[in-house]
Amino acid sequence: MNEHSLKALTPISLLLRFLTFVGLGFWVLISPESLLRFLNITCVIALLINGVPSLFVSVFQKKEPHPHSFLSAVVSLLAAVLLSLFPKLLPGSVTIAVGVWSLLVGIIQIGYLLQLFVTKEHGKLRYILLTAFSLCSAALLLFTPSGTSYLKAYAGIYLILYGLWQLVDMIGILINRNVEDSRVLSHLRIRLPVLLTALLPSLWLRGLEKKQEMLTHDTVIHKRGGRKPTGTEELKVIFHLGKNVAFGFGHVDVSLRGQTISYGCYDENSNRLFGLLSDGVFMLVPTEPYLDYCRQAEGKLLVGFSLSISHTEGDNVKAAMERILKKCAPWQPVGRREYDLGAAFYKVQSGGFSVYNALRTNCCAMAELIASESGLCLLPPNGFVTPGSYFHFLEDELRDPESKVVKQTIYAKSH
Numbered sequence: 001m002n003e004h005s006l007k008a009l010t011p012i013s014l015l016l017r018f019l020t021f022v023g024l025g026f027w028v029l030i031s032p033e034s035l036l037r038f039l040n041i042t043c044v045i046a047l048l049i050n051g052v053p054s055l056f057v058s059v060f061q062k063k064e065p066h067p068h069s070f071l072s073a074v075v076s077l078l079a080a081v082l083l084s085l086f087p088k089l090l091p092g093s094v095t096i097a098v099g100v101w102s103l104l105v106g107i108i109q110i111g112y113l114l115q116l117f118v119t120k121e122h123g124k125l126r127y128i129l130l131t132a133f134s135l136c137s138a139a140l141l142l143f144t145p146s147g148t149s150y151l152k153a154y155a156g157i158y159l160i161l162y163g164l165w166q167l168v169d170m171i172g173i174l175i176n177r178n179v180e181d182s183r184v185l186s187h188l189r190i191r192l193p194v195l196l197t198a199l200l201p202s203l204w205l206r207g208l209e210k211k212q213e214m215l216t217h218d219t220v221i222h223k224r225g226g227r228k229p230t231g232t233e234e235l236k237v238i239f240h241l242g243k244n245v246a247f248g249f250g251h252v253d254v255s256l257r258g259q260t261i262s263y264g265c266y267d268e269n270s271n272r273l274f275g276l277l278s279d280g281v282f283m284l285v286p287t288e289p290y291l292d293y294c295r296q297a298e299g300k301l302l303v304g305f306s307l308s309i310s311h312t313e314g315d316n317v318k319a320a321m322e323r324i325l326k327k328c329a330p331w332q333p334v335g336r337r338e339y340d341l342g343a344a345f346y347k348v349q350s351g352g353f354s355v356y357n358a359l360r361t362n363c364c365a366m367a368e369l370i371a372s373e374s375g376l377c378l379l380p381p382n383g384f385v386t387p388g389s390y391f392h393f394l395e396d397e398l399r400d401p402e403s404k405v406v407k408q409t410i411y412a413k414s415h
Contacts, residue, residue: 021163099141
């Protein structure tokens with residue numbers, strides 16, 4: 001087994017983050033025009049750096065040029081010319097993109113609100129407010145002349161608040177406290193936009209595809225410095241990555257004491273809206289044969305994060321699993337190969353998880369619900385809840401010297 005260390009967060013690195021983000025935030029608020037000019041020039045230079053060498057290689061190399069390389073060169077050079085001739089194109093395009101995203105988030109939140117009413121769950125007021133904010137933001141960005149000005153103000157305030165949270169993290173390290181251990185602070189935390197983190201599994205998988213065939217042993221990345229694995233047990237949050245896994249966004253399940261619990265749309269006959277909605281089904285399966293099956297038979301790339309927990313915390317997680325399954329009825333799907341591994345399936349009869357919603361009550365929300373019983377607060381972000389959001393969160397926790405996340409394991413395809 002290969003062992004590696006991940007560079008830990010330090011007070012100095014967090015201080016630099018704080019100064020960078022707060023500085024950018026004030027730059028956006030005080031002199032947005034100069035920042036836009038700087039970003040425009042940076043984009044033009046980056047496009048030229050990408051386009052000119054690719055075009056040169058495509059034209060002058062002796063062998064047949066790769067069509068993607070030539071197309072990339074042409075698109076990059078055309079974009080550089082457009083940004084040079086029309087410098088307002090960049091802020092206008094960003095405003096439209098963020099406006100469309102806000103509109104999409106608002107529509108998703110409306111759908112989840114309807115789900116809350118149908119399942120008679122709590123939390124309606126919060127999502128009414130979030131929906132109103134998303135739709136108002138979309139209207140300001142897309143349908144008013146001041147949309148770009150609104151985006152500048154919003155971006156500036158966001159960057160300053162995000163920078164201040166780096167300062168909070170720095171203080172936490174200095175006093176040996178992890179901010180995420182506080183439910184109040186973790187609720188208030190400003191996180192990266194889900195628009196960025198949602199795509200992380202696909203990007204991460206793309207970077208590992210070339211190495212995957214050569215990966216013959218599990219690779220373990222340990223926390224560097226800080227908290228050691230003082231707990232007597234491990235709770236694992238395991239990510240399933242692959243081009244065909246949940247449209248490339250990935251899947252998450254949770255393992256403890258040799259058992260894995262997974263939530264998904266296992267009843268394919270109940271799929272609606274192209275699989276975005278379905279009946280909620282839990283699967284409980286022995287961990288080792290299940291992971292072997294996922295790697296060897298399904299060809300998935302698995303990445304696990306291990307949390308060091310006490311025996312009492314393990315009992316709490318086990319009790320959480322049992323409470324969830326009490327709301328379910330045993331169910332027997334047809335043609336599921338996991339039966340050969342000793343799996344048992346349970347269809348949810350009531351509550352929010354009775355409806356699998358790929359954008360809200362999905363595998364991530366289930367993992368958050370169970371993992372939070374260990375004392376680690378994994379809070380679903382507003383709008384989309386994706387494996388990428390959790391992946392990014394747990395990577396940051398692995399780097400935090402005081403968090404309970406103690407290692408990351410990249411599983412080989414086969415032993």
